[in-house]
Amino acid sequence: MNSPLDPTRTRPIVPPGTAFDPALFNETMRSFGHTGFLGIEYCAHGHNWIELALPWREDLVGDVETGVIASGPIVSLLDNATSMSVWAFRTTFNPQVTLDLRVDYVRAATPGKTVIGWAECYQLKRSMAFVRGIAHDGDVSDPVAQAAGIFIQVEAESWARMPEATA
């Protein structure tokens, strides 16, 4: 009941509309899948914003000459933070998918440093949520990346399912 998702079941075990707990949600997502592989950590949240962290790791490097982390994990960090900011703003967990996401890579992340992903939902509509986010490695005024995106609400039944069902 405490877990918003169960990877072994066909749908979220917490029904849409259940109160959203960002720390608990991230803890669950960290226990499997891509979020678990990247090791994304929960930091903080407010009424419409979320802050997560992505620790630097050698196997996430995108450029071996410099040791700079690949841009893919930064998109994943911002995708997670922006999507969670929507649920924070709604206050409830409702299935949604990413419609589009744009990321500007302002500068290379510093090798070895944890990347912080901060995101807010700045406008919430019945079916769409407008989000923006920022990634930095310690100083928010010196960002690594800036993101803008839109999430769209979907039916719970089509949101998550058993891997076996599609194999």
Added chain:
Amino acid sequence: MTDASQSLADRLPPYARAMGMRIEGLLDGAPLLAMDYSDRAMGRPGYLHGGAIAGLLEIAAIMALHAALEEEDAKVRFKPVNISVEYLRGGVTVETFARGEVIRAGRRIANVRAEAWQADRTKPLASCWMNFLIKPKA
């Protein structure tokens, strides 16, 4: 695998290898990226994570640019300036492919588009455009 695809495969960064991405040769003149389904690519249960799809698109775009620059590739470095991804369909738990298309590679900027698909290339999961800044190697 041809020598050209092997030398591109050698350029796959640790992140791409950790995600199980590989080069399957060329498709219509550009490198074809493949990624087996694995738990580490999953987002919501049963579907690929949007960030994993974006990561595959980026690697496909980068590899397409390496291939398109040909002999210039050894003399320059390039870095991603931005990406815009549109998600078209949910990615399920099967192998995923991606291919980049260099729209223009100028002296300083390259514009690349990429698409990702699974069983049917005509039904893409996601597409993106990316811009790169090209600089001569110091």
